[in-house]
Amino acid sequence: MAIAKLLPSGHPRIDHMEMRHISKRFPGVIANDRVNFDVRAGEIHALLGENGAGKSTLMRQLYGLYQPDEGEIIFDGQGKTILSPNDAIKLGIGMIHQHFMLVNSLTVAENVALGLKSSKGFLTDLDVVVKRIEELTKLYGLKVDPHAYIWQLSVGEQQRVEIIKALYRGAALLILDEPTAVLTPQEVNEFFAILGQMASEGHALIFISHKLGEVMDFTHRVTVLRDGKNAGETLTKDTSKTELAEMMVGRQLKLVPDKAPVKVGQARLMLKNVSALSDRGLPALKQVSLELRAGEILGLAGVSGNGQLELAEVIAGLRPLSAGQVLIDGQDISRKSPAQIIERGLSYIPEERNRDGMIKDFNIAENLILRENNKAPYAKNGLLNFSVITKTAQTLVQQFTVKTPSVETPIKNLSGGNAQKVILARELSRNPSVLIAAQPTRGVDIGASEYLRDQIVRQREKGTATLLISEDLDEILALSDRIAIIFHGEIMGILAREEASLERIGLMIAGEA
Amino acid sequence: MQDFLDWTVVIGILSSGIRLATPYLYAAIGETFGQRSGVLNLGVDGIMLLAAFSSYFTVLTLGSPWLGLLVAILVGGLMGIAMGFISITLQAEQGISGIGVYLFGLGLSDLLFQKFVGTAKAISGFKEFPIPLLSKIPFFGDIFFSQSVLVYGAYLLIPLAWFILNKTTFGLNIRAVGENPEAADSLGVSVQKTRYLTLTLGGILAGIAGASLSIALLNVFQQNLTNGMGFIAVALVYFGGWRPFYVLLGSLIFSFVNALQVWMQVLGVPIPSDIAVMMPYVLTIVVLIFSAGRVRPPAALTKTYERGS
Numbered sequence: 001m002a003i004a005k006l007l008p009s010g011h012p013r014i015d016h017m018e019m020r021h022i023s024k025r026f027p028g029v030i031a032n033d034r035v036n037f038d039v040r041a042g043e044i045h046a047l048l049g050e051n052g053a054g055k056s057t058l059m060r061q062l063y064g065l066y067q068p069d070e071g072e073i074i075f076d077g078q079g080k081t082i083l084s085p086n087d088a089i090k091l092g093i094g095m096i097h098q099h100f101m102l103v104n105s106l107t108v109a110e111n112v113a114l115g116l117k118s119s120k121g122f123l124t125d126l127d128v129v130v131k132r133i134e135e136l137t138k139l140y141g142l143k144v145d146p147h148a149y150i151w152q153l154s155v156g157e158q159q160r161v162e163i164i165k166a167l168y169r170g171a172a173l174l175i176l177d178e179p180t181a182v183l184t185p186q187e188v189n190e191f192f193a194i195l196g197q198m199a200s201e202g203h204a205l206i207f208i209s210h211k212l213g214e215v216m217d218f219t220h221r222v223t224v225l226r227d228g229k230n231a232g233e234t235l236t237k238d239t240s241k242t243e244l245a246e247m248m249v250g251r252q253l254k255l256v257p258d259k260a261p262v263k264v265g266q267a268r269l270m271l272k273n274v275s276a277l278s279d280r281g282l283p284a285l286k287q288v289s290l291e292l293r294a295g296e297i298l299g300l301a302g303v304s305g306n307g308q309l310e311l312a313e314v315i316a317g318l319r320p321l322s323a324g325q326v327l328i329d330g331q332d333i334s335r336k337s338p339a340q341i342i343e344r345g346l347s348y349i350p351e352e353r354n355r356d357g358m359i360k361d362f363n364i365a366e367n368l369i370l371r372e373n374n375k376a377p378y379a380k381n382g383l384l385n386f387s388v389i390t391k392t393a394q395t396l397v398q399q400f401t402v403k404t405p406s407v408e409t410p411i412k413n414l415s416g417g418n419a420q421k422v423i424l425a426r427e428l429s430r431n432p433s434v435l436i437a438a439q440p441t442r443g444v445d446i447g448a449s450e451y452l453r454d455q456i457v458r459q460r461e462k463g464t465a466t467l468l469i470s471e472d473l474d475e476i477l478a479l480s481d482r483i484a485i486i487f488h489g490e491i492m493g494i495l496a497r498e499e500a501s502l503e504r505i506g507l508m509i510a511g512e513a
Numbered sequence: 514m515q516d517f518l519d520w521t522v523v524i525g526i527l528s529s530g531i532r533l534a535t536p537y538l539y540a541a542i543g544e545t546f547g548q549r550s551g552v553l554n555l556g557v558d559g560i561m562l563l564a565a566f567s568s569y570f571t572v573l574t575l576g577s578p579w580l581g582l583l584v585a586i587l588v589g590g591l592m593g594i595a596m597g598f599i600s601i602t603l604q605a606e607q608g609i610s611g612i613g614v615y616l617f618g619l620g621l622s623d624l625l626f627q628k629f630v631g632t633a634k635a636i637s638g639f640k641e642f643p644i645p646l647l648s649k650i651p652f653f654g655d656i657f658f659s660q661s662v663l664v665y666g667a668y669l670l671i672p673l674a675w676f677i678l679n680k681t682t683f684g685l686n687i688r689a690v691g692e693n694p695e696a697a698d699s700l701g702v703s704v705q706k707t708r709y710l711t712l713t714l715g716g717i718l719a720g721i722a723g724a725s726l727s728i729a730l731l732n733v734f735q736q737n738l739t740n741g742m743g744f745i746a747v748a749l750v751y752f753g754g755w756r757p758f759y760v761l762l763g764s765l766i767f768s769f770v771n772a773l774q775v776w777m778q779v780l781g782v783p784i785p786s787d788i789a790v791m792m793p794y795v796l797t798i799v800v801l802i803f804s805a806g807r808v809r810p811p812a813a814l815t816k817t818y819e820r821g822s
Contacts, residue, residue, distance in 0.1 A: 086701055101696035103689045104812070114689050115700030118682050165700075 094166025417448025543718025555611025558743025559618020589720015
């Protein structure tokens with residue numbers, strides 16, 4: 001008996017898509033070296049790999065953004081050439097980009113209609129579009145109001161709009177490029193529930209990620225790429241996080257750094273009823289009180305935008321307090337300038353490292369002395385001493401295993417992980433009293449993350465009090481001695497490491513417990 | 514002084530206010546299209562000048578205002594395309610390339626004027642065209658319905674621009690490209706094509722704005738005829754929050770104050786003329802200060818777009 005070949009959306013399904021022996025070269029690099037990959041209707045297939053492993057290049061060839069140098073792409077037994085995203089869309093491929101491709105000032109319906117031929121000629125046919133969106137939302141259980149403006153929607157809802165956009169264009173195969181980076185754990189669950197349903201109804205889904213937890217929990221099959229080559233392919237149920245991580249990196253890894261017990265010392269950073277406003281002038285921090293002691297790591301868990309950025313900036317002196325007090329080693333720094341606060345022993349790894357943590361066009365040596373550039377031994381009588389600067393930089397680059405041709409290389413040429421190592425080297429080599437590490441491993445490879453986390457833990461043994469701000473709950477749990485949860489600018493509670501679990505924090509950061 | 518409250522004076526002020534708004538409306542609506550698609554064109558004034566001269570010269574030599582208007586449209590459109598080539602294809606900084614276009618228009622229009630005309634000669638351009646019946650309505654007829662064709666056109670342009678921006682696929686593309694060009698591009702909307710179209714349209718409208726001065730309102734050309742009107746038009750776009758009907762409101766306020774100060778001087782109201790001439794400009798600055806931040810500009814305004822960067 002013939003199985004119905006149509007998807008709920010009414011479009012034909014793609015039973016089997018195969019990419020065979022795909023090679024793609026760029027000047028000086030082989031991004032894909034005879035890579036094989038396939039996906040079937042009904043499965044969520046994870047494509048896993050470090051940055052630069054060739055995942056995006058491979059998927060860009062499937063979506064028509066690049067053409068392969070060698071190899072073939074086969075849909076249900078037929079070889080196809082995909083020259084542009086339009087070709088890909090016609091074949092039934094949809095791609096959901098890591099950064100949403102939505103226009104905030106337009107409505108959901110307008111975003112969906114954008115670029116499509118209107119049934120009313122040069123006039124928009126939003127009523128027709130709205131009706132079709134309502135059909136799709138019903139068929140797939142994707143709750144979204146077609147008349148809402150994008151800026152009114154939560155991140156989770158915006159993602160549903162992206163899925164609707166793809167379905168509207170007839171997508172049978174969806175490429176999801178790190179789709180969960182911006183979601184809360186609850187939203188991640190909802191999101192995968194939707195994906196699961198889509199798979200069971202005959203869609204083929206490719207999930208690009210480096211989050212091992214999600215790959216283990218929600219996918220059916222995994223293909224791992226490393227250095228542009230296939231590093232392994234397995235059913236998810238037959239593998240483990242550790243095994244996948246090692247396939248990605250090609251060596252043994254410690255996902256959780258060893259933590260020697262440290263005797264916690266005196267309070268180094270104290271926040272007393274600190275309040276502050278956001279850039280828009282709304283209350284971002286409400287009466288926040290925290291205490292960090294020497295030798296401890298306090299993890300601050302929360303969904304981005306709940307006041308973490310403002311908290312870090314208040315401590316670093318980059319944002320005025322509207323009330324309260326901040327003390328470092330007992331000294332009030334609430335009204336001090338950033339330079340004076342640095343002087344008191346604060347080191348800060350900012351969340352937006354490309355914008356706030358480095359000067360992209362400066363070289364590594366220059367970036368390494370940024371906090372101390374007007375002091376001996378780097379400067380004397382207003383003149384820079386380059387031989388000292390270079391020598392110090394070389395030592396630090398070696399000590400922190402930064403991969404670079406030389407210390408004169410502009411920092412913008414480094415990979416994310418290596419650039420972050422430079423920042424970490426700058427901040428830790430001062431042996432700070434207090435370290436604020438905001439999203440220290442976001443977008444950084446597992447290998448480099450392992451190293452960065454280990455360094456933060458080592459610093460704790462030297463008596464630094466560390467405030468670790470992270471959205472990655474696995475990271476919070478792996479590093480922290482205590483965990484504070486922030487929601488809407490308020491501390492919802494502080495848990496000792498032993499009391500904390502992923503589930504409990506997950507509820508608290510969503511304001512539900 | 515007692516004349517000041519006379520009905521004819523009131524009608525005069527209102528009627529010239531309506532008329533004076535014409536070049537601002539064309540130029541500002543044209544600029545609105547460009548800015549909604551993400552391009553700030555500071556060259557409006559230069560385009561107005563070059564089109565004003567071209568249409569003036571056409572009428573001077575050939576006598577037909579309609580032909581003059583056509584020439585203004587062509588010149589304006591070409592200047593819009595030139596601005597597009599510099600800022601879209603060559604990806605030059607928008608603010609700077611706009612100033613370049615302005616200086617080019619300012620200089621070339623004067624050069625051509627000196628070379629081919631020399632001293633200002635009045636021409637006979639578009640005449641007042643009283644609309645039958647409507648122009649007979651007391652009071653309103655004189656103010657609204659006894660103007661030149663180009664004046665009526667400016668006011669019809671407002672709802673038309675609103676309609677294009679909000680109800681057509683072209684308008685949807687413009688708004689998308691001005692907010693998030695990457696998203697528009699990913700859905701097959703050509704950022705370059707959309708921006709070229711809005712700049713060409715903006716150039717054409719700036720051209721008509723220039724012609725409305727030289728062959729309808731003033732019927733003359735001289736060096737720097739516009740006297741910075743194109744820049745005021747850019748300010749009016751900000752004042753109007755990139756929305757046609759608010760641009761209309763801003764243009765009217767500005768023009769009525771302008772008309773008021775002209776009449777005050779004509780009637781000999783004892784204030785220094787320098788102060789009087791300043792009034793509309795001071796008002797513009799004050800209004801801009803208070804309206805700043807009320808509406809968010811298009812997110813991609815002044816940003817060049819290159820795929821994959």
